[in-house]
Amino acid sequence: MKLPTLCCIAALLLVSGLTAVRAAEMRLEAQLIWASNTAQSPNPKHKPVDAEVRRKLAGLPLKWTHFFEENRKPIRLTAAPQKVELSDKSAVEVRQLPADKVQVTLFGNGKEIWKGVQPLPKNEILVLGGNAPADSAWLVTLKRIE
Amino acid sequence: MIFGMNEELHIKLQAFLDGELPEAEAREVGSLIASDADAAALHRELKQTRAALAGFEKRITVPETREFYWSKIAREIAREAAPRVADPQHSVFSFWRRLFPVAGVVAALLAALVVINRYDPRSPVGIEVAQADSDAFTYRDYEAGTTLVWLSYPAENGLAQENTAGKIN
Numbered sequence: 001m002k003l004p005t006l007c008c009i010a011a012l013l014l015v016s017g018l019t020a021v022r023a024a025e026m027r028l029e030a031q032l033i034w035a036s037n038t039a040q041s042p043n044p045k046h047k048p049v050d051a052e053v054r055r056k057l058a059g060l061p062l063k064w065t066h067f068f069e070e071n072r073k074p075i076r077l078t079a080a081p082q083k084v085e086l087s088d089k090s091a092v093e094v095r096q097l098p099a100d101k102v103q104v105t106l107f108g109n110g111k112e113i114w115k116g117v118q119p120l121p122k123n124e125i126l127v128l129g130g131n132a133p134a135d136s137a138w139l140v141t142l143k144r145i146e
Numbered sequence: 147m148i149f150g151m152n153e154e155l156h157i158k159l160q161a162f163l164d165g166e167l168p169e170a171e172a173r174e175v176g177s178l179i180a181s182d183a184d185a186a187a188l189h190r191e192l193k194q195t196r197a198a199l200a201g202f203e204k205r206i207t208v209p210e211t212r213e214f215y216w217s218k219i220a221r222e223i224a225r226e227a228a229p230r231v232a233d234p235q236h237s238v239f240s241f242w243r244r245l246f247p248v249a250g251v252v253a254a255l256l257a258a259l260v261v262i263n264r265y266d267p268r269s270p271v272g273i274e275v276a277q278a279d280s281d282a283f284t285y286r287d288y289e290a291g292t293t294l295v296w297l298s299y300p301a302e303n304g305l306a307q308e309n310t311a312g313k314i315n
Contacts, residue, residue: 059290106297113299114282124291130299 026096027146028075028120032086033057033139034132035064046070053141056125064137075142077102092128092140104128106140120144159189163196 033049034041035057046068048054057067073084081095081103095103100121106114106128118126122144129139155178161167162175178185208215285294 056290056292059287059292060294061285062294108299114295114297116295118293121291125293127292127294128297129294130297 026077026102026144028077028094028102029143029145030073030075030084030086030092030094031069031139031141031143032071032090033141034068034070035062035129035137035139036066036068037064037135039066041066041068043068043070053125053143057127057139057141060127062129062137067139074145081105083107086140090138090140092142094142102126102142104142122146155185156188159185160192163189163192 031049031053033053034043034046049057049067049069054067071086073086075082075084075094077094077096079096081093083091083093085091089109091107093105093107095105097103097117100119101117102120103117104115104126105112114128120126120142124144126142127139128141129137132138158167158171158175159179162172162179165172167175175185179189180186282295282297285296286292
């Protein structure tokens with residue numbers, strides 16, 4: 001085998017190896033958020049979301065002004081999809097895909113209610129949401145940390 | 147104008163008047179004019195009309211002789227009718243002219259490729275709203291790096307609902 005061919009193979013292996021290492025590094029953070037227009041949540045365990053998430057949510061076309069964190073779970077993505085329970089009713093499953101993409105499946109009351117593929121570069125955030133009783137809303141956020 | 151007279155006789159009378167009929171036929175038409183009142187009337191009318199128009203007709207003369215003038219027309223007709231044989235220089239231009247649309251398409255494709263390669267979905271190109279299906283719509287703010295997927299999930303099944311008792315469903 002000639003030297004240029006060997007160099008090409010080595011380069012390809014290096015690139016694929018780096019890609020594999022990089023793919024294994026994806027870390028996310030999932031949050032379940034209750035959105036409301038009341039400044040105080042009736043649940044004493046609730047706490048306002050952090051400033052960065054609040055800023056991101058404020059930039060979205062949502063009518064709610066107050067966002068309370070109900071639960072927060074880290075997700076470390078490996079080759080297998082990761083599923084985390086955010087409440088008794090909700091869970092989210094994330095599968096890592098090439099090119100900084102993730103496949104997200106949202107479960108509500110044990111049933112799949114949404115599934116989609118989304119580019120999720122570092123520091124970007126995916127927000128899934130829906131209406132809730134009493135003119136409030138639920139939000140599930142997925143933020144790429146690494 | 148004499149109505150009812152057949153067209154053939156009308157033409158013959160006109161030709162008689164113009165002196166275009168053969169001698170025998172001219173004699174026949176002359177006899178007809180003498181014996182038939184209608185033919186005579188039409189002949190008279192045509193003659194008057196011709197006399198009236200004669201003053202208005204512009205006499206056009208060509209510089210060439212009659213034979214040469216008509217031979218020019220014949221040559222032009224023959225040239226138009228003959229299949230075109232392209233000379234080599236003309237063929238080269240035709241080839242490049244045919245190549246222009248292909249080159250245009252290739253250039254457009256290259257331009258599109260450049261635009262696509264330069265496109266970065268993370269760049270602040272604005273906001274995009276899409277409805278992939280009837281159950282959800284997607285709002286994407288490229289500048290803020292935020293994507294919102296709003297689901298038409300029944301509110302009573304809210305995934306994170308705080309009721310008055312403070313219990314999280």
